[in-house]
Amino acid sequence: MTEAQEPSQKRWAHLRKILERPGPFCHPEFEPSPEIMDFIVTSCKILVVGAGGLGCELLKDLALMGFKQIHVIDMDTIDLSNLNRQFLFRQKDIGQSKAKVAAEFINRRIPGCQVTPHFCKIQDYDEGFYRSFHIIVCGLDSIVARRWINGMIMSLLCYEDGVLDNSTIIPLVDGGTEGFKGNARVIVPGNSACVECTLDLYPPQVTYPLCTIANTPRLPEHCIEYVKVVMWPKENPFNAALDGDDTQHVGWIYEKSLERAAQFNITGVTYRLVQGVVKNIIPAVASTNAVIAGVCATEVFKIATSCCLPLNNYMVFNDVDGIYTYTYTAERKDNCVVCSQVPQTLLIPDATKMKLKDLIQTLCEDETYQMKNPGLTTTVGGKNKTLYISTIKSIEERTRDNLNKSLVELGLKDGSEIMVADATTPMTLVFCLKFQSSDVEMN
Amino acid sequence: MIKLFSLKQQKKDGEASPRPGNQKKASAAQLRITKDINELNLPKTCTTEFPDPDDLLSFKLVICPDEGFYKTGRFVFSFKVGPNYPHEPPKVKCETQVYHPNIDQQGNVCLNILREDWKPVLTINSIVYGLQYLFLEPNPEDPLNKEAAEVLTTNRRLFEQNVQKAMRGGYVGSTYFDRCLK
Numbered sequence: 021m022t023e024a025q026e027p028s029q030k031r032w033a034h035l036r037k038i039l040e041r042p043g044p045f046c047h048p049e050f051e052p053s054p055e056i057m058d059f060i061v062t063s064c065k066i067l068v069v070g071a072g073g074l075g076c077e078l079l080k081d082l083a084l085m086g087f088k089q090i091h092v093i094d095m096d097t098i099d100l101s102n103l104n105r106q107f108l109f110r111q112k113d114i115g116q117s118k119a120k121v122a123a124e125f126i127n128r129r130i131p132g133c134q135v136t137p138h139f140c141k142i143q144d145y146d147e148g149f150y151r152s153f154h155i156i157v158c159g160l161d162s163i164v165a166r167r168w169i170n171g172m173i174m175s176l177l178c179y180e181d182g183v184l185d186n187s188t189i190i191p192l193v194d195g196g197t198e199g200f201k202g203n204a205r206v207i208v209p210g211n212s213a214c215v216e217c218t219l220d221l222y223p224p225q226v227t228y229p230l231c232t233i234a235n236t237p238r239l240p241e242h243c244i245e246y247v248k249v250v251m252w253p254k255e256n257p258f259n260a261a262l263d264g265d266d267t268q269h270v271g272w273i274y275e276k277s278l279e280r281a282a283q284f285n286i287t288g289v290t291y292r293l294v295q296g297v298v299k300n301i302i303p304a305v306a307s308t309n310a311v312i313a314g315v316c317a318t319e320v321f322k323i324a325t326s327c328c329l330p331l332n333n334y335m336v337f338n339d340v341d342g343i344y345t346y347t348y349t350a351e352r353k354d355n356c357v358v359c360s361q362v363p364q365t366l367l368i369p370d371a372t373k374m375k376l377k378d379l380i381q382t383l384c385e386d387e388t389y390q391m392k393n394p395g396l397t398t399t400v401g402g403k404n405k406t407l408y409i410s411t412i413k414s415i416e417e418r419t420r421d422n423l424n425k426s427l428v429e430l431g432l433k434d435g436s437e438i439m440v441a442d443a444t445t446p447m448t449l450v451f452c453l454k455f456q457s458s459d460v461e462m463n
Numbered sequence: 464m465i466k467l468f469s470l471k472q473q474k475k476d477g478e479a480s481p482r483p484g485n486q487k488k489a490s491a492a493q494l495r496i497t498k499d500i501n502e503l504n505l506p507k508t509c510t511t512e513f514p515d516p517d518d519l520l521s522f523k524l525v526i527c528p529d530e531g532f533y534k535t536g537r538f539v540f541s542f543k544v545g546p547n548y549p550h551e552p553p554k555v556k557c558e559t560q561v562y563h564p565n566i567d568q569q570g571n572v573c574l575n576i577l578r579e580d581w582k583p584v585l586t587i588n589s590i591v592y593g594l595q596y597l598f599l600e601p602n603p604e605d606p607l608n609k610e611a612a613e614v615l616t617t618n619r620r621l622f623e624q625n626v627q628k629a630m631r632g633g634y635v636g637s638t639y640f641d642r643c644l645k
């Protein structure tokens with residue numbers, strides 16, 4: 021549905037007031053224009069990663085703000101315990117894809133909105149998919165998934181002669197909540213701190229010293245953790261890895277934890293607590309999700325329209341006692357493995373003739389690099405491959421033969437990336453190989 | 464702050480063409496472990512074994528202490544580095560049965576940096592040194608094997624004998640230990 025077909029021009033009147041008039045709080049380069057609203061409703065393409073507590077809020081917020089080209093990706097299905105806060109789902113939806121049900125709900129409820137669901141893992145899609153969005157917004161509870169998305173959008177950046185091509189930037193708005201605490205941040209790839217730069221900020225999983233849980237447990241969590249970490253692998257009751265969604269597994273942990281708690285006169289082991297510890301669940305608070313999603317959606321709007329300066333760049337929120345928020349600029353890390361390097365291109369004059377040892381020699385002798393003992397790895401056919409590491413005996417022995425193979429023989433192609441670790445650089449460098457002779461077979 | 468979209472014109476559809484030879488990118492964990500492995504600076508009592516040189520995420524560490532109670536023993540640890548490294552520490556298990564206050568019969572190791580005191584700035588090297596130190600200075604304060612810890616605090620001589628007995632292969636109390644002399 022185009023803007024002209026809208027039932028009423030009044031529908032976005034409140035947004036037009038922001039987008040068609042200048043004001044003292046606008047972005048310094050903001051140019052008010054009716055076209056901006058058109059961009060929002062017709063072409064701005066947003067990806068929402070996660071259709072859980074934050075995801076439901078985000079979809080609702082973005083759709084009500086006028087965004088229509090929204091995609092949502094989530095591999096999870098709906099569980100009874102989601103229904104108290106994931107308000108796009110009903111009891112009849114239990115067991116179905118979160119992404120699909122959420123998309124259907126929004127499309128039904130908000131006329132003209134076209135949410136496209138993707139019921140799969142984020143890793144199932146490649147660069148082509150992620151590159152097709154203007155902005156990506158994450159509502160995830162997993163650090164692994166966040167780091168993956170972060171790595172993906174960083175890898176989409178293109179540099180020409182070391183200068184970032186701004187049109188390859190896909191801003192990432194990331195929200196996270198844990199109980200009454202939350203955070204929202206804006207990542208402009210290549211310009212501001214990325215997820216990897218601030219890895220220290222994510223709270224580590226709660227862990228207890230092994231000796232404490234083994235000998236001097238004081239908390240019900242100590243008993244559960246002991247059963248999970250020590251007794252499960254020892255007794256292996258179901259001949260399977262512990263599955264937090266398997267009621268038999270959780271039931272076994274619950275019973276053994278009760279026994280252990282009784283031995284140490286500890287009270288408070290409940291089935292719910294066992295579930296929480298086993299699956300590492302932090303209770304979700306609906307209002308925290310609403311606040312963080314609201315902030316994230318506002319940032320998406322600011323970035324898409326350039327009407328205001330976006331959050332710079334990290335906001336923390338806490339409503340345990342009253343309401344506290346604080347915003348600061350998370351700093352980029354000089355040695356961030358993901359964002360601190362401009363991908364470098366290595367020109368390969370003749371890949372059929374150039375041997376791995378010649379490449380290593382180049383890295384050691386070239387004035388720019390002057391490496392000492394570079395260790396080289398790559399990915400071939402989606403699998404990691406160690407080309408050569410001299411510092412580890414067992415690897416050196418079995419990769420030594422690679423030294424005399426040509427790059428083509430090693431499976432490397434024009435555009436292949438090699439990872440090079442060396443004591444002279446603070447992190448692993450990524451080089452993109454550029455084969456100069458054009459007659460090299462590409463398959 | 465750059466203004467990202469002088470956009471309006473910016474159309475994204477149809478751009479979805481993956482680069483030629485679309486390859487899996489190395490993950491941040493992979494980049495980091497490559498660095499850790501390349502710069503492993505092992506004490507002379509330690510060696511590593513990589514069953515698959517293409518898989519830097521799973522390997523073994525062999526420690527042959529050259530002093531202390533465990534001199535002449537050979538102890539194997541397995542390392543499994545997960546996708547969330549270095550946010551989460553690697554999973555480390557002792558594969559050799561050992562009579563040690565901080566290591567239990569299932570191979571669990573009580574070393575603070577393997578659990579509660581892990582930080583992303585630490586490396587595989589930090590863990591290697593931590594493990595090596597456990598053999599030089601077994602710590603009866605944080606026991607996983609309570610009996611061994613008690614013997615160590617009350618009768619060092621007996622502890623030393625028990626360690627020897629276990630390393631040669633045999634029973635200490637009711638627990639049988641496989642021989643692990645090098």
Ligand SMILES: [Zn+2]
Nearest residue numbers: 214217356359
């Ligand atoms: Zn970074």
